Amino acid sequence: MSKFTRRTILKVGGIxxxxxxxxxxxxxxxxxxxxxxITVTAFGGIWxxxxxxxxxxxxxxRTGNEASVLIxxxxxxxxxxxxNRENPPIDVLMNTIDLALIAGRTxxxxxxxxxxxxxxxxxxxxxxxxVEGYGVLFTYGAxxxxxxxxxxxxxxxxxEFVEGTIAGKWRAALPNAGYTxxxxxxxxxxxxxxxxxxxxxxxAFEAIQKMKPNSVFWxxxxxxxxxxxxxxxxxxxxxxxxxxxxxxSGATWIRYINPEEGGVxxxxxxQKVKNGSDAAWEYINSLLSPGPQAxxxxxxxxxxxxxxxxxxxxxxxxxxxxxxxxxPPFEKTGTAQREWIERWNREIRA
Amino acid sequence: MTRLLDLLRNPADLLLPAFVFLFFVFIIAPIAxxxxxxxxxxxxxxxxIPAYSLKWFYRIVEYEPFLNSLIVSIExxxxxxxxxxxxxxxxALALARSRxxxxxxxxxxxxxxxxxxxxxxxxxxxxxxxALGFGVSFTALLLGHTLCGIPYIVRTVLGVYRxxxxxxxxxxxxxxxxxxxVFRYVTLPLVRPGIFAGGLFALLISMDNLPxxxxxxxxxxxxxxxxxxxxxxxxxxxxxxxxxxxxxxLALLALVVVDRVYGVKHMGAPS
Numbered sequence: 001m002s003k004f005t006r007r008t009i010l011k012v013g014g015i016x017x018x019x020x021x022x023x024x025x026x027x028x029x030x031x032x033x034x035x036x037x038i039t040v041t042a043f044g045g046i047w048x049x050x051x052x053x054x055x056x057x058x059x060x061x062r063t064g065n066e067a068s069v070l071i072x073x074x075x076x077x078x079x080x081x082x083x084n085r086e087n088p089p090i091d092v093l094m095n096t097i098d099l100a101l102i103a104g105r106t107x108x109x110x111x112x113x114x115x116x117x118x119x120x121x122x123x124x125x126x127x128x129x130x131v132e133g134y135g136v137l138f139t140y141g142a143x144x145x146x147x148x149x150x151x152x153x154x155x156x157x158x159x160e161f162v163e164g165t166i167a168g169k170w171r172a173a174l175p176n177a178g179y180t181x182x183x184x185x186x187x188x189x190x191x192x193x194x195x196x197x198x199x200x201x202x203x204a205f206e207a208i209q210k211m212k213p214n215s216v217f218w219x220x221x222x223x224x225x226x227x228x229x230x231x232x233x234x235x236x237x238x239x240x241x242x243x244x245x246x247x248x249s250g251a252t253w254i255r256y257i258n259p260e261e262g263g264v265x266x267x268x269x270x271q272k273v274k275n276g277s278d279a280a281w282e283y284i285n286s287l288l289s290p291g292p293q294a295x296x297x298x299x300x301x302x303x304x305x306x307x308x309x310x311x312x313x314x315x316x317x318x319x320x321x322x323x324x325x326x327x328p329p330f331e332k333t334g335t336a337q338r339e340w341i342e343r344w345n346r347e348i349r350a
Numbered sequence: 351m352t353r354l355l356d357l358l359r360n361p362a363d364l365l366l367p368a369f370v371f372l373f374f375v376f377i378i379a380p381i382a383x384x385x386x387x388x389x390x391x392x393x394x395x396x397x398x399i400p401a402y403s404l405k406w407f408y409r410i411v412e413y414e415p416f417l418n419s420l421i422v423s424i425e426x427x428x429x430x431x432x433x434x435x436x437x438x439x440x441x442a443l444a445l446a447r448s449r450x451x452x453x454x455x456x457x458x459x460x461x462x463x464x465x466x467x468x469x470x471x472x473x474x475x476x477x478x479x480x481a482l483g484f485g486v487s488f489t490a491l492l493l494g495h496t497l498c499g500i501p502y503i504v505r506t507v508l509g510v511y512r513x514x515x516x517x518x519x520x521x522x523x524x525x526x527x528x529x530x531x532v533f534r535y536v537t538l539p540l541v542r543p544g545i546f547a548g549g550l551f552a553l554l555i556s557m558d559n560l561p562x563x564x565x566x567x568x569x570x571x572x573x574x575x576x577x578x579x580x581x582x583x584x585x586x587x588x589x590x591x592x593x594x595x596x597x598x599x600l601a602l603l604a605l606v607v608v609d610r611v612y613g614v615k616h617m618g619a620p621s
Contacts, residue, residue, distance in 0.1 A: 039569060044580030048415060068569035071415055071580050076564050079473060083480040089568060222395075222586040229396050246586065249393035 036065040038091040038277045044071045046245070046299065051094075054295045059286040065279050074099045081108050081273055091276035092283050094138065096180065097130065098334045100269035104134025109271040112136055116281045119288035119306060127267075127305045130327065135271035138287050139302045142263030142320035143185040146238035148228045149253045154235060157260040158193035161235060165211040173224040173233035174208065176217035177344040183337035184328040185237060185264045187344075193261045198332045201340060208348055217350040228254065239266060241302035244318050248301075258320045265325040381598070387591035394586050406592035416593055419577040424600070426573060427556035430492055431549050434499030439545055441500075442507035443537065447516065457508060461501045468498070468561035476565040488571045494562040499552030503545065510544030511537075546612055554601055 042051035048071050056067045070077070074095045081088045085108070095103060103109040111133045114120045120128070120136060127137035145161055147154045151170055155161035165172040175182045187204045190196075194203035208215075216232050218224050224236035225246055240263065243256040270287050272280050286292055293304040297311055303319045311319060356363070387395060391403035410416045438460075445457045463471060475494050476486075484490040522536045563573040574597065582590055 043584045044415070044577055044582075045585030047584050048580075049413075070567060070569045071572055071577055072564070072567050073580055073583070076567060076576075079476055079565055080486050083477045084485050087485065089486040221583055225394065225586060226396070246394060249587070251394055251396070 036063075036277070036279050037068065038065065038279050038283060039068045039070055039089060040092040040280075040283055041070050041072065041077050041090055041094045043073065043094070050296055050299050054292045054299070055283070055286050058289065058292045059283045062286065063279065063282050065282075067283060078103060078108070082106075086275055088273045088276050090273050091280040092287075093135075093271040093273055095135065095269045095271055097267050097269055097330045098180075098337075100131045100135050100271055101331060101334060103271055104132050108274055109134045110274050112272065112284070117284050117288065119285050119290075122290070122308050123288060123305045124307055124322070126322075126327070130267060130330065131269050131271070135269045136284070136288065137267040137305045138270040139296065139300065139304050140265055140267045140322060140325070141239040141241045141302050142258060142325045143181070143189070143237060143239050143266055144256060144258045144263035144320070145235055146224065146228065146243040146254055146256050147235040148231075149255055151234045154255065154257060155259070156257065158190060159261070161259070162190065162194065162207045162211060165214050165235070166207075168214050170214075170234035171232065172211055172215040173227045173236035173238075174211070174215050174217050174350075175237060176219055176350050177341050177348070178219040179221070181266060182344075183333050183340050184330070185266065187340050188328045188333050189237075189261075189264045189326070192326065192328075193259075198329050198336065201336075205343060205347055212348065212350060215350075225251070225254075239263075240318065240320050241300055244301040256318075258324060262324050262326040263320050265322065265327045384591050385595050385598070387588045388595040390588045390591075392588070395588055395591070406587070406589045407596070409587075409589040410593055410596060413589065415572065415577045415581075416574070416589070419572045419574040420593075420597075422571055423557055423574040426488075426491060426495055426571075427553045430495035430499050430556050431552045433492065433496045434503050434552050435545060435549055437496070438500045438503035438548070439507055439541070442504045442544075443511060443541070445504075446508050446511040457504070460504045463497045464501045468559070469564075471497075472562040472565040475562065486566055486568050486571075488568075491563060491566040491571050491573075494566060495556045495559060498559060498562060499556060502551040502555065503548035506548035506551070507541050507544035511541050514540050542612075546608065550604070550608060553604065557597070557601065 040051065040056065042048040048069060052069050056069060059065065059067055070090060074093070077090055077093055078095075078099050081090055081093070081103075093100075093103065093109065100109070104111075112120055112128065112135060117136075123136055130137055145155060145158075147170075153169075155164050161172070164170055175186050186208070187201055188198055190204035190207050191198070191201040194207055196203035216227055218227065218236075221242070224233065224238050225242075227233040228236055229251065238256070240256050240258070243254055247254050270284055272284060288306055290306045290308045290310075293306050293309050294311075296302075297304050297309070297315055297319065301315065301318055303322055386399070388406055389402045389404070390399045391401035391405065392399060410420075441460065442457075445453050445460075472494065475490070475497070479485070479490040479493060484493070518536050518540065519532050522532045527535065558575060559573070560575040560579060563576050564579075567573070567576045574593070578590060578593060
């Protein structure tokens, strides 16, 4: 428990203390933290609510410890840990795959083992290998095709999606270079679907160039939902969980299809921060526990990692099985993405 | 009526009013749409709005991080403005009357926090303040926001003070006032418009700041813009519009209070 909160600082005249040169008394709350309180991270909105009400609740009930939830994003958290390596302000990191790989390789995260996290035994090995053992896949989305019901003959594959867009059968919504997932969900995905590879993305760039006249591009993750509703676009490259969440919120016109090639796997990775509290292992155990994971699936419509998890009938129809997704070679796409973005800016300029 | 007929006879005279009208529409329309969306009963942002409701305003109270971060933002804005004024006003006063060759250079240097991308400043501050032992804390956040507030206060106070001749202070000193009395009864009233104007800028800039706050968020110190950014990335409902509406109302309220207490029209250099 922090002894000095912002309220305390304000109440006792921390400003005066600061002016008097007493920074030592106002150091990071983490430095004053008691042993068994951990800080975990969550994305805002429904994610944060889920983490707090399901995962933190399970962790606190099982261990009697406390967990504080920090809302934000992976870039912010990584910078905070990097700047305070010896005394990190975060114990469990929820990360994107590209940053999770960096965290593992640069010593920001610790490797996970079954003796520390018992539920790891029920997690398929690819979900551990994906981050080279420095964390574990907690949940995943599949990036396939979302479309408006006005499209009577939607594409069944990415190849058909590209052909139909070029032919003007529908208008497409594509992520632009400003969206962090674009190297995987668009460039690699189309290259892979059209006969290329991570080492040869020419087919993807040629396809995007040809699709451009019949496409709109988006940066924000919620943009395609507006573009589909307003008619700016008819078919969008989009993720399954959000599509179904939007459907459940009243947008019953939206549909989702997992293309024949397989949607692109987008994982959320849980990592134990190096030099963080050891109590964090038990929190990761909660993240991987089948009971709480079932509740998360119901709330988020995303796939989860424990193989013992039983989805409800409704979710079985919605959640894309991980075996039917494609795993981008994340290590290579992470390395190549700077070059791809430069090429995008030269050739696509959208 | 006569004026209208004149305008109709000379349509060219309509151009300026029409331009001004369109300019205001261009500026106000996005804000009006945000406020309008806040009253939507729909569970996601979309047009047309099928029905109206206040439920997204209730959501601000129901979703704890919104309210907590709003309180942090308000506390931080007030505290950082006070600290920035405490540092910035004496600095501006010293620089305004200084005959030293470096005074102009130093005055320009004090503007540097707003002349570089704030995301770079935030990133650099995170590592710098962490090395100093502040880590991710409210103190660090306060220092960052103070740094961003100082240029606004220095610039406005400097402008106001330089526009005043030194005669008033010299006259007070000749009549027997000591340094404190000169400052309290002559200098301070002269620069008060600059302090208010700069302080108001610093307050509003702090409330709205994302790039600095982004790096210093902790479970206890996340500010509203950081929470809003994370929320919009993961949820697509009109509660964002409701929070923005409340934030706008608070800013408007601050302006009204300042106007009532001091008068916004007095925020220029005294004539």
